[in-house]
Amino acid sequence: MDFIINVIHWSGAENIFTIGSFGIRYYSMCWLLAFVVSYILMLQVFKREGKSQEDLDQLTLYIFLGTILGARLGHCLFYEFDYYIQRPLEMFLPFRKGNDGWEFTGFAGLASHGAAIGILTALYLYARKTKTNFIWIADRLILVVPIAGAFVRIGNFFNSEIIGKAADPTLPWAVVFTQVDNVPRHPGQLYEAVGYILLFILLWVFYQKNQHPKPGLLFGIFLVCLFGIRFFVEFYKENQEAFENSMFINMGQLLSVPFILAGLYLIFRQAPTKKLK
Structure with missing residues (x-):
């Protein structure tokens, strides 16, 4: 149709390269870059802080462990609870049982809110073991979380997943995810990635x-x-799920509210008189 000629057509790009049945996926590479870039930046922060x-x-x-476990459990419990509560073992296996037996799916389903909870839990355990003040380390770690989140959302774009709603076909940056349908859509993954990049710059x-x-x-x-x-x-x-x-x-919005309220509390609370270490 003529009215969608000028929009961006994205056919998806799952693998960077494939050799036989083995392939390196863009999404996996984005996750790897998220950790590598975060590590490099945090190394600068740690050196500055002695x-x-x-x-x-x-x-x-x-x-790393908190992110992966939290993201996986978050998806299973927040988005597919009815399925996984009857098959709890599949939460931790890269397989799913179908009509024709077990099939390899990878860990198909990771939730960012679950990752956030997993990171905070891991941070608490780290702080307790190393006797580091939780707030002190949280103030430093969050400097790199937005840029890591941006990489993950770019990976979602490569996979043509977490797609946006239908957009006006005249919108210059509307995207047709041809693996999904022929509807011009908002590139919601990129909106989120850009927002996270701007937040990273602000915090840094x-x-x-x-x-x-x-x-x-x-x-x-x-x-x-x-x-x-x-x-x-x-x-x-x-929406990710029909319910x-x-x-x-x-x-996603419902789960965001408690985090926003917690953030407002931290911003407006009275500063403690005891110096943190």
């Missing part, structure tokens, strides 16, 4: 220019802004 690279290596292990500049901000202030700004971005962009994204169609706001 912390060792060994401390960062230990933190990275905690965060604020940190560089303010050596001693109120404890929890950066963490609070991060929570309000990141989950505020998520809440807003959800208006331009299709969300009957909700006033979808699951």
Whole structure:
């Protein structure tokens, strides 16, 4: 049809290259870049704060495990609870049992809100083990979370998943995800990625220019802004599961509200008089 000639047609690109049955996926590469770039940036932060690279290596292990486990459990419990509550073992296996037996699916289903909960849990465990103040380390770790989130959303775009709602065909950046349908849509994944990149710049500049901000202030700004971005962009994204169609706001927005409220509390609470270490 003529009215969709000028929109961007995206056919998807799952694999960077494939050799036989083995392939390296763009989505996997984006996850890898998220961790590598975050590590490089956090190494700068740790050096500035007088912390060792060994401390960062230990933190990275905690965060990696917390992110993967949290993201997986978050998807299973928030979005497909009815299915996985009857098949709990499949939460942790890259297989799903179908009519023709078990099939390899990978870990098909990761939820960012679950990842957030997993990261906070891992951060708490790390802080307790190393006797580091939780708020102090949270104020530093969140500097890199937005850029990591941007990489993940770009990976979602490559996979033609978490697609946006139908858009005006005259919108210059409307995208037709040809693997899905022929409807011009908002590139919601890229909206979110751009928002996260801008938030990363804001937090990084604020940190560089303010050596001693109120404890929890950066963490609070991060929570309000990141989950505020998520809440807003959800208006331009299709619901992930059918049950969300009957909700006033979808699951992604509902799960964002507690994080935003926690962020507001951290921003406006009175600063503790005891210096954090």
